[in-house]
Amino acid sequence: MMSPADRERSTRRHVAVAAAAVPLLVLAGCSSSAADGGATEITFLTSNDAPNPETAEALAEAFEAENPDVRVDVEIRPGGAEGDNLVKTRLSTGEMADVFYYNSGSLLQALNPDSSLVDLSDQEWVGSLTEEFVPVVSTEDGTYGAPLGAAFAGGVVYNRSVYEELGLTVPQTWDEFMANNEKIATEGEGIAPVIQTYGETWTSQLFVLGDFANVLAVDPEWAEQYTAHQRSYAEEPALLGFQHQQEVAEAGYFNEDFPSATFPDGARMIAEGEGAHYPMLSSVVQTIMQNTPDGVDDLGFFALPAAEAEHTQATIWQPNAVYVPASTEGAELEAAKAFVAFVNSAAGCDIQNELLVPAGPYAGTCDLPDDAPPLLDDIQAYVDDGRTANALEFLSPVKGPNLEKVTVEVGSGIRSAEDAAAFYDQDVESQAKQLGLEGW
Amino acid sequence: MLAPVTTEVRPGRRRRTAGSTSATQRSIYPSWFYLPAAALYLVFFAVPTFASFYFSLTRWTLFDTEFIGLENYVQFFSEPQLLQGFVNTLVYGFVTSGAKVVLGLALAVLLTSQLVGRGYLRSVVFFPVLVSTIGVGITFKALLDPFDGVVNTMLAAFGIDGPGWFTDPDQALLTIAAVDVWKGLGIATLIYIAGIVAIPQEYYEAARVDGASRWQQFRSITLPLVQPATATVIILSLIGGLRSFDLIWATTGGGPGFTSDVIGSVIYKQYQAGFYGLSTAGNVILFLVVTAVMVPISILLNRKEVDR
Numbered sequence: 001m002m003s004p005a006d007r008e009r010s011t012r013r014h015v016a017v018a019a020a021a022v023p024l025l026v027l028a029g030c031s032s033s034a035a036d037g038g039a040t041e042i043t044f045l046t047s048n049d050a051p052n053p054e055t056a057e058a059l060a061e062a063f064e065a066e067n068p069d070v071r072v073d074v075e076i077r078p079g080g081a082e083g084d085n086l087v088k089t090r091l092s093t094g095e096m097a098d099v100f101y102y103n104s105g106s107l108l109q110a111l112n113p114d115s116s117l118v119d120l121s122d123q124e125w126v127g128s129l130t131e132e133f134v135p136v137v138s139t140e141d142g143t144y145g146a147p148l149g150a151a152f153a154g155g156v157v158y159n160r161s162v163y164e165e166l167g168l169t170v171p172q173t174w175d176e177f178m179a180n181n182e183k184i185a186t187e188g189e190g191i192a193p194v195i196q197t198y199g200e201t202w203t204s205q206l207f208v209l210g211d212f213a214n215v216l217a218v219d220p221e222w223a224e225q226y227t228a229h230q231r232s233y234a235e236e237p238a239l240l241g242f243q244h245q246q247e248v249a250e251a252g253y254f255n256e257d258f259p260s261a262t263f264p265d266g267a268r269m270i271a272e273g274e275g276a277h278y279p280m281l282s283s284v285v286q287t288i289m290q291n292t293p294d295g296v297d298d299l300g301f302f303a304l305p306a307a308e309a310e311h312t313q314a315t316i317w318q319p320n321a322v323y324v325p326a327s328t329e330g331a332e333l334e335a336a337k338a339f340v341a342f343v344n345s346a347a348g349c350d351i352q353n354e355l356l357v358p359a360g361p362y363a364g365t366c367d368l369p370d371d372a373p374p375l376l377d378d379i380q381a382y383v384d385d386g387r388t389a390n391a392l393e394f395l396s397p398v399k400g401p402n403l404e405k406v407t408v409e410v411g412s413g414i415r416s417a418e419d420a421a422a423f424y425d426q427d428v429e430s431q432a433k434q435l436g437l438e439g440w
Numbered sequence: 441m442l443a444p445v446t447t448e449v450r451p452g453r454r455r456r457t458a459g460s461t462s463a464t465q466r467s468i469y470p471s472w473f474y475l476p477a478a479a480l481y482l483v484f485f486a487v488p489t490f491a492s493f494y495f496s497l498t499r500w501t502l503f504d505t506e507f508i509g510l511e512n513y514v515q516f517f518s519e520p521q522l523l524q525g526f527v528n529t530l531v532y533g534f535v536t537s538g539a540k541v542v543l544g545l546a547l548a549v550l551l552t553s554q555l556v557g558r559g560y561l562r563s564v565v566f567f568p569v570l571v572s573t574i575g576v577g578i579t580f581k582a583l584l585d586p587f588d589g590v591v592n593t594m595l596a597a598f599g600i601d602g603p604g605w606f607t608d609p610d611q612a613l614l615t616i617a618a619v620d621v622w623k624g625l626g627i628a629t630l631i632y633i634a635g636i637v638a639i640p641q642e643y644y645e646a647a648r649v650d651g652a653s654r655w656q657q658f659r660s661i662t663l664p665l666v667q668p669a670t671a672t673v674i675i676l677s678l679i680g681g682l683r684s685f686d687l688i689w690a691t692t693g694g695g696p697g698f699t700s701d702v703i704g705s706v707i708y709k710q711y712q713a714g715f716y717g718l719s720t721a722g723n724v725i726l727f728l729v730v731t732a733v734m735v736p737i738s739i740l741l742n743r744k745e746v747d748r
Contacts, residue, residue, distance in 0.1 A: 405697050405698055412609065
């Protein structure tokens with residue numbers, strides 16, 4: 001829904017554009033209802049993947065209880081690339097919701113935050129943000145977002161029961177990982193060593209994206225050099241991610257139905273021990289909590305092993321955040337800022353802990369609950385040891401749109417790792433050019 | 441037979457007369473009657489079309505635009521998946537169009553013969569046309585799931601190992617083409633039924649008197665006289681096939697990998713990724729490709745019609 005001012009503006013525009021096209025007026029007239037007497041009404045746009053809508057509703061309700069003169073309406077948008085376009089379109093037409101939930105890192109940078117968002121760096125909660133998080137919601141001119149949800153790690157989610165039964169230990173190197181896979185394949189009685197779910201193509205990228213911390217361990221300059229077009233995936237160490245995926249695929253370690261299985265299928269398989277390893281984001285626990293909660297305590301996490309044990313690090317994704325668009329003004333702006341602050345208040349944290357199920361450390365004021373899933377301890381161990389690095393999307397704006405298709409091809413044996421890496425290097429060129437980066 | 445035997449007017453001749461009268465007659469409506477339609481056309485078609493030519497020459501982030509000349513076109517042609525997309529588009533267009541011509545004609549011949557429940561069967565053939573393409577795509581994706589889809593489960597009951605319809609890289613595009621044919625066959629059949637029904641019965645009677653077999657009647661009377669219907673079916677289905685996108689997106693999303701990508705899905709993915717100028721350039725190119733394929737075919741088909 002739009003605010004009355006927005007509605008008036010858009011109606012006027014429609015009249016100007018198409019005086020003859022009477023039906024348009026009817027369309028514009030349908031789009032809003034006026035705020036009722038005195039109360040400030042703000043809108044909160046979140047994405048449709050569970051449990052985001054539930055969390056948004058709970059936050060809105062709790063916020064209204066504390067602020068009786070403000071009403072918060074929750075709006076739902078699609079996720080993924082479709083959601084990106086919706087957010088960009090609404091921002092560029094000045095019709096964005098008063099508060100919206102969106103990715104941090106390079107996707108945020110693509111929104112032109114300096115001109116399209118409200119700088120929140122004067123807010124009290126900014127002081128509590130972790131130093132890893134601040135840069136991913138900031139530009140040189142301001143800080144724009146408050147975290148909603150915890151950080152999560154990308155690596156291998158594994159089933160502890162399977163490990164215990166077969167007497168396996170957490171691998172430190174890639175060779176140890178493959179040895180574990182072989183043992184599972186021969187002695188596991190039908191347990192798939194590695195789960196892949198290409199029915200949802202984004203899940204195929206973890207061998208590459210989750211390996212990034214290992215790339216940085218070998219070459220700390222890699223991200224900046226990549227942005228400057230001085231590094232590529234076709235060369236080691238980044239090529240290893242593709243090669244590892246190919247190696248596992250060629251060994252036949254995937255679950256039989258990998259071409260059509262979906263992400264929820266994969267979540268169920270790892271939780272119930274039908275598979276031993278699922279290269280995935282640790283946030284998969286949220287899906288497991290919802291569908292097969294009994295399996296959560298069986299899950300563990302380890303970083304995708306590098307060739308050498310000393311290079312094995314966990315790749316960390318910083319949490320998404322809530323932002324306020326520049327089009328929000330006056331009383332709505334004040335209410336929107338209060339709502340953003342509320343998200344990281346004690347009451348807001350309780351809701352996050354209950355509904356968003358943390359899959360890694362928090363980036364703001366919130367504390368993990370006592371009954372957090374054991375997989376979090378594994379991730380925390382990497383953090384405490386200092387063996388983590390942010391994922392590439394937080395360090396470089398260069399990401400090609402087709403990585404998930406390329407990795408599906410590697411996993412399905414359509415394309416070799418070397419070809420795929422070279423293909424992907426070419427794919428990112430359109431992104432780099434779109435951003436007008438130097439050196440491309 | 442359904443066709444009235446008394447008909448004297450051949451379709452070709454009638455169309456020519458109709459054309460010449462309307463050209464000489466003044467319109468009975470005042471010209472301002474056209475204004476609403478013209479305004480809508482201008483706002484929703486003409487302006488966006490010309491705007492898209494401009495935006496295809498810019499780097500466009502929705503927040504601002506930067507004029508970059510033909511760089512988008514250069515970039516579009518250097519996209520690594522483009523070649524496969526082109527090949528797939530042509531394969532898809534010609535396979536679906538060819539299958540619709542052959543099967544549509546066969547079904548039309550069947551459905552214009554004396555047949556029990558003919559009206560019902562005609563409706564059944566046409567029903568898929570009425571269903572939403574996305575709905576069809578999602579339904580077939582479920583039916584043809586390689587592991588727990590109905591089709592492969594049934595094949596397994598007969599001891600046949602069903603293929604990975606949408607997941608086997610060699611098979612995906614052809615499976616989508618088959619679904620497209622299933623969905624679009626109704627239109628082709630309908631056009632052919634109209635064409636066959638318009639053929640005067642005297643020709644068949646004369647041929648039977650001369651002792652022509654059923655095959656000879658089909659070969660020498662039906663086939664040449666439904667030529668205008670064939671031209672329509674080819675043109676409509678080829679344009680549809682070359683522009684196809686929705687069914688492919690709903691079933692495989694161009695996958696696995698890029699194996700069932702067509703130009704339409706390549707462009708859509710660029711748009712999704714936020715390369716608005718680049719994907720607009722792609723659409724301009726698609727427009728040119730479809731035109732380049734269709735104009736010669738259309739001229740060829742129409743010339744044949746006149747020769748007859």
